[in-house]
Structures are given as C-alpha cells and as structure tokens.
Amino acid sequence: MARSLTRRAALAGAAATAATVGLAGCLQNPDSGGGALGTVDRYTDGDVPGDGTVTVLGAFGGQEQEAFEASLEEFTSSSGITVQYTPDSDFTNTIRQRVGAGDAPDIALFPQPGGLFDQAAAGAVVPIDVYLDYDALEGTLVPGFLDSARLQGRVYGAPMRMACKSLIWYPKPAYQAGGWSEEPATMQELYDIADDIKASGIAPWSDAWGAEQATGWVGTDWIEEFMLRVHGPDIYDDWIYHRIPFNAPEVVEVFDLLGELLLGEGNVLGGRETILNTPFSEAPLPLFEDPARAMLVRQGNFVTGFFPEAVLSDMDNQVGVFAMPPWEGGFEGQPILGGGDLAALFSLDDDSVALMRFLTSPEFGGPWAQAGGWLSPHTTFDASQYADETTRRVAEIAATAQVFRYDGSDVMPAAVGGGSFWTGMVEWLRGSKTAQQVCDEIEAGWPA
Structure with a gap:
C-alpha cells in the first residue's frame, strides 16, 4: 500500500499565475481601499x-x-x-431576493461562503476592516x-460559530x-492501527453516504480531507477555487x-x-453495539446527535475522539476541515456595528455552548461553558490546529x-467510473 506521497511542484507554478476569485491574499489586515464599498x-x-x-437573517430555526437568542440576552440587556x-x-434564495429588492437585513448569517461572495461582489456587504479590529479578531480565531x-x-x-469535520470517533471502552x-x-500510523483492528476480526471503519438526493456528500468530505493533508492548504485553495483544474494530477491521486x-x-x-445504501446518520451505530462491529468513523462534530441515547447519556465515558491526523510527507501540521456561519454586515450604523462586534467575539455563545x-x-x-468533556476535546482539536479550511464543496x-x-x-465508489473519468467529467462541467 502506498502510504507516503511527495508534493508535486509542477502545478504550484501554474496555480500562482492563475487569476480567479478565491481566497487570495495573506492573513494580514487587508488593503481597505479595494473591494466592495x-x-x-x-x-x-x-x-x-x-x-x-437590528434585523438579522439566518438559516437556522x-x-x-432558541440557543442563539439566549446568547443575545446579555447583549440586548x-x-x-x-x-x-x-x-x-x-x-440562499431569500437573501438574494431581499438584497435585490432593496430590503436587505442589517446582518445576515451565511451558512456557506458562496452567497456571501455573491453579495460582496455586488457591493452590498461592508468589509469587516471598516468596523472591526481585524488584527485582534484574526488573533483569536x-x-x-x-x-x-x-x-x-x-x-x-x-464567523459566529464553527463546525469541525476532521474528527475520528471510536467506542472508548472497546477501543x-x-x-x-x-x-x-x-x-x-492510523492505517497501521486499522490493520491491527482488522486482524482482530473487527472491521476498522464504518462509513455511510446515504442522503437521498444528496447521497455522495460524505464522499466529498473524504476527498477534501485528503487534499488538505496530502497537498496542503495552498493547493487545496487552488483546487476549490478552480485555479487548477478539478482533474489535476493531485486530485486524481487523492481519489x-x-x-x-x-x-x-x-x-x-x-x-x-x-x-452507498446506508443513511449517513447510521454510520456510527455499529461502533456502539455489543460487541462493536467497527471501531472508527470519520465525521463532523454534529454526528453526536445520531449516537444512541444510552451513549449520549454517558458520552464522556463511552465516546472517544481524535483529530484526523496529518499525512506523512504532506502538509506539515494539523489541518482542520470544517464550516461555520459567517456574519456579514449590510447596514452600517452604531447598533449593527455593536451587534457584529459581539457576534464575532469570544464572548458570544455561552448559553449556546451549554x-x-x-x-x-x-x-x-x-x-x-461547553456541556461535556467530549465537546471540550473537539474544541481543543480545532483551537490547536495549524490551519482551518472551509468545506470545499460548499465553496465550489x-x-x-x-x-x-x-x-x-x-x-x-460503485466502480462504474474510474477516478480519472470522474474528475475529467466534473472538470468538463465546471460552470464558466
């Protein structure tokens, strides 16, 4: 089994010369003279x-x-x-329609970056360096x-909240x-552990992609995790923003x-x-059978909501979690794939600025965490303030990571x-097409 992979330098030069909308620029206070507004x-x-x-529009109810509004009570008081x-x-459709009709909320909480980019490109969103202390904010995130x-x-x-996807869960007592x-x-090293688990007569991994018309999204997360670890955040960014083609050699290798x-x-x-035929929500269940039929499942922090009630009631003792580790020979450091709600300002006044400062601060969210x-x-x-030690462990994994990157399929x-x-x-996965065929077809269908 090939378990190490050297970086390819050929596409790095090409990516550096590509010009497209993306996450370009350094992590310093940006030039306040450019961009929307x-x-x-x-x-x-x-x-x-x-x-x-202050009016706020979001996707969650x-x-x-209730937890969001509880987290605002101290601020409003x-x-x-x-x-x-x-x-x-x-x-996604509502924010587009409301902005187009001149009825934008003061603040919108975008669950994905794409809609935010659309509104920013149209000049409807105020850049954060206008009203926030950019360097102080960046220093705590x-x-x-x-x-x-x-x-x-x-x-x-x-961001006003985060989702962490790069997590490996296991049944603590059995593991x-x-x-x-x-x-x-x-x-x-994790592959070697999986081999030992398999030798003991247990399947190392449980995985499930079933999601009706959305079946396959779990697989995209796997590819993104490997791209980030094997090739690092720069090539990852080039890929999700199409500065390199979807069928670049790096992507096919990751498949x-x-x-x-x-x-x-x-x-x-x-x-x-x-x-393919099991709902993604059922992937962790075999880990908690007696005896366990599998030992590992890779999924985001939301997966705990699908654990059996008996496990949830004693989660700190029943559940273990660690970060999906780096790839030896790839990116040097711990990357984290995830997501989050991005707060954006449409109306610039004292009240809306005050709320944005609170929403995007480390002081926001205590009641929601609890x-x-x-x-x-x-x-x-x-x-x-987190409700259990397992959640605190997930928060620590994210907080100590060397780099965070947004779920690529949410950006594409x-x-x-x-x-x-x-x-x-x-x-x-079904075997009806090769990795090269799949990547070639996705590239050919990439919107102009």
Whole structure:
C-alpha cells in the first residue's frame, strides 16, 4: 500500500499565475481601499446613530434559534438594542431576493461562503476592516478561518460559530481494551492501527453516504480531507477555487489514496454497497453495539446527535475522539476541515456595528455552548461553558490546529459542489467510473 506521497511542484507554478476569485491574499489586515464599498475607509462610533433595532437573517430555526437568542440576552440587556432574528430554511434564495429588492437585513448569517461572495461582489456587504479590529479578531480565531470570507484580498464576513469535520470517533471502552493508540501522529500510523483492528476480526471503519438526493456528500468530505493533508492548504485553495483544474494530477491521486482506505478488503464494514445504501446518520451505530462491529468513523462534530441515547447519556465515558491526523510527507501540521456561519454586515450604523462586534467575539455563545451543538471559532473562548468533556476535546482539536479550511464543496459552484461532485463520488465508489473519468467529467462541467 502506498502510504507516503511527495508534493508535486509542477502545478504550484501554474496555480500562482492563475487569476480567479478565491481566497487570495495573506492573513494580514487587508488593503481597505479595494473591494466592495471600497470608498468606505473606517467607521467611527457615532457616525450613523442606530434606531435601536437590528434585523438579522439566518438559516437556522428551532432549538438552534432558541440557543442563539439566549446568547443575545446579555447583549440586548446591556446595550438596549433589540435584535429581530428571522430564520429562513431557503436562506440562499431569500437573501438574494431581499438584497435585490432593496430590503436587505442589517446582518445576515451565511451558512456557506458562496452567497456571501455573491453579495460582496455586488457591493452590498461592508468589509469587516471598516468596523472591526481585524488584527485582534484574526488573533483569536482558529488560524485560516478568515480566509473563508476573503474575496479578492478583502474579508467580508466573520464567523459566529464553527463546525469541525476532521474528527475520528471510536467506542472508548472497546477501543481502549484493544490497546490501540488514541493519538495517532499520522494517517500512516492510523492505517497501521486499522490493520491491527482488522486482524482482530473487527472491521476498522464504518462509513455511510446515504442522503437521498444528496447521497455522495460524505464522499466529498473524504476527498477534501485528503487534499488538505496530502497537498496542503495552498493547493487545496487552488483546487476549490478552480485555479487548477478539478482533474489535476493531485486530485486524481487523492481519489486513489482514498480508494485504498475505503475499498481495501475488509477495511469498511459491509464494503461499498453498505456505504452507498446506508443513511449517513447510521454510520456510527455499529461502533456502539455489543460487541462493536467497527471501531472508527470519520465525521463532523454534529454526528453526536445520531449516537444512541444510552451513549449520549454517558458520552464522556463511552465516546472517544481524535483529530484526523496529518499525512506523512504532506502538509506539515494539523489541518482542520470544517464550516461555520459567517456574519456579514449590510447596514452600517452604531447598533449593527455593536451587534457584529459581539457576534464575532469570544464572548458570544455561552448559553449556546451549554445547550450543546455549538462550537466557538475562537481559540480564546471559555471552554468550561461547553456541556461535556467530549465537546471540550473537539474544541481543543480545532483551537490547536495549524490551519482551518472551509468545506470545499460548499465553496465550489452549486452545480459542482452540490451536483456533479456528489454524483461523481457515487459513480467512483460503485466502480462504474474510474477516478480519472470522474474528475475529467466534473472538470468538463465546471460552470464558466
């Protein structure tokens, strides 16, 4: 099995000369003279008094809305500002329509960068360096997070929550009884652990991609994880922003490496048919059977919501988690793949600026953290506010990472990230198309 891979320098030069919208620029305070609303230099409190109310549009409702609003109570009480939050499950279309009709909210919480980039390119969003202390903000965030909101060298949004995807979960009692390392240093070491697990008569991995019309999205996460580890954040950025083609040699190689893990005999419980035909929410269940039928599942922090009730009630004792480790010979350091809600400002006045400062600060989110299902993107957030030690461990994994990168399929054009990439992963895993064929077809269908 090929378990090391040297970087390819050939495409690096080509990528450096490519010109396209993406996460270009360094992680320093950007040039305030360019980008959308570039005539605005720096906002000073008092320039535009507010009317006492700030409107916010987001995509989440239900219990998440309740936790969000609870996290605003201290701010509204101390400031006297009323926050009117509106949830919309069709956020992407609604924000586009409202901005086009001249009815933009004061603040929008974008679940994906693509819609934010659209509005920033149209000049509707205020760059964050106009009203926030960019350097102070960047200094408290997980490294690289602000890149997810950077358009042509300027940043237009800041995170108010984070999702961490680069996680390996395991059944703590059974795994510890097997004596396997709970902190593998590299993917190659994790592969060796998987071989030992397999030799013990248990499938190392459980995986499932079923999601009705969205089947395949779990597979895109796998590819993104490998791209980030094997080739590093620079090539990863070039790939997701199409500065290199989707069928570049690096991408095809990553498909092949993933194939060694997922398609190797006995590596995944049930093999490819089980992966394709099982709902993604059921992937962790075999880990918690008695006896366990698999030992490892790779999935984001949200997966705990699908654990059995008996496990959830004793999660710190029943569940272990570690970061999907780096690739030996690839990027030197721990990368984290994830996502998050990006807060963006449409209306510049004292009240909306005050709320943006709070939403994007390490002080926001305590009640949400206590309710569960929320992670702060700030390394300085008070981790004692999380509901359990398992969540604190996930927060520590994210906070100590060398670099964060946004889920690539969420950044790519919808026709790819939510279309041909998903279906291509299914065709590849099923064996009906090779990695090269899938990558060639996705590249050929990339929107102009």
